[in-house]
Amino acid sequence: MARQPLKDQLGRPIRDLRISVTDRCNFRCSYCMPKEVFGDDYAFLPKQELLSFEEIHRLTKVFVSMGVKKIRLTGGEPLMRRGLPELVKKIFSVEGVEDVGLTTNGLFLKQQGPALYEAGLRRLNISLDALDAELFGKLNGRGVSPAPILENIDFAKELGFEIKVNMVVQKGVNEQEILPMAAYFKNKGITLRFIEFMDVGNDNGWSFKKVVTKKEILSLLQSEYILEPVEEDYYGEVAKRYRYSGSDEQVGFITSVSESFCSSCTRARLSSDGKFYTCLFAVKGYDIRELIRSGMDDEELLEAISGVWKGRSDRYSDERTEQTAKSRKKIGMSYIGG
């Protein structure tokens, strides 16, 4: 099925596919699944509405034939999905998949890490927003301290995983954690990436005022360290990277707000119930599950999905203003997976 890489309306090829494997999570991060919205009685998707591993496997093949090379598994909390290593194996079996990564809060890595490694997974992005126990407990909404996450990071590293840590920075909330986090992970030889707080999802009280920009974070870091920019590794790399001078250690920035990267965005997203989104900030998804369950063959699926990508013209972050951030209806981060 190999063809020319498919391009959208703005000439952007499709390269990455982010697959959300569940809409559930054991954390209640205030910016993602606030407790007030995702309470004990919140109705998550029933199992039959989730894409099965077979369906994900099939869709992966179709996406790869369109040009996708990198797959990222996310959620919700992907480690909450039973049998995840099995899915990882299936995805690796697709010819043309060059890279598979997993984004997780890290809590279940003790349980799932070894089997995932055995299944071939090598790259983990682990989210951690603070080292201060009380603050982190508050941020994750479950009172879980950073200790188990840090322990699991060490554990995963020993297993052989390549790890990056993601920290969402919110003004007035966890800015004071930037330097301690940088010092801790520099010392561990793990790349820390600062993520600008984004207006994804409704209900998280986002405003420009709560964003700590890359520029601000960088200048804070420069008060302690000498940093030198690192060339981008490949077209469409989202993280802007810097190296601590005189070492191999790096930090990264994901600047969705202050320096948007829509013009080179090569990412497609698949929600856990099989909706195809062409932008993190999309309002509407394209229901692929319905197509696959209606009995379409791979050629027909390819045709339909390609059509959606060809028509893609999203560049939300380029155009974001305080007004659009407020008025635009958005979908939840835990649903689409970031």
Next chain:
Amino acid sequence: MRNTVGILLAGGLSSRFGSPKAFARVDGVYFYEKVYKALDAVCDQVIIVTREELMPLFAKELDLVTDLPDIKGQGPLAGICTAMKLRQAAMYMVLPCDMPYIGPEETNAFRQLAAGTKHVTGVQTPDEKIPLFSLWKGSFAEDLERAINNGNLSVFDFLASLETRWIDASVIHQDQGKFRNINRNTL
């Protein structure tokens, strides 16, 4: 002094089974054996609190005790109190024998998450609090004895008098079925 002692509460008779809960089976294994394994994985020693008449049924090499005479038959608080009096430790993990789906993975994760426990940390699911799956920082034998002698046998009341933290079962394991209590729910 031992670091962590596991307290396996195995005194209850099951109204549903009409036989001792500890000796009900799951996958051909006694409930108490399952729970013992779970505790053994994270404790330096496990003590089983049971009844006189059940003693002969347990494997010989286990550390078996019955409620101290003064507080005999006064429910789970008495079992915990007995164990704390007889075995000194810096930390106690309590588990009842009717939670046979809890395994070493879960006790391990729980201990990790309960680090920093002030007095007691218990587990809660969206449906209920499970005070008997808990970690206790040091001995509360004196307080327990006082409560029992005053006729306050409610575990919840006792925990309410302490600094008790509740950890969500969902951060311990993704499968909530693991936290089923066989006495109240069906198998």
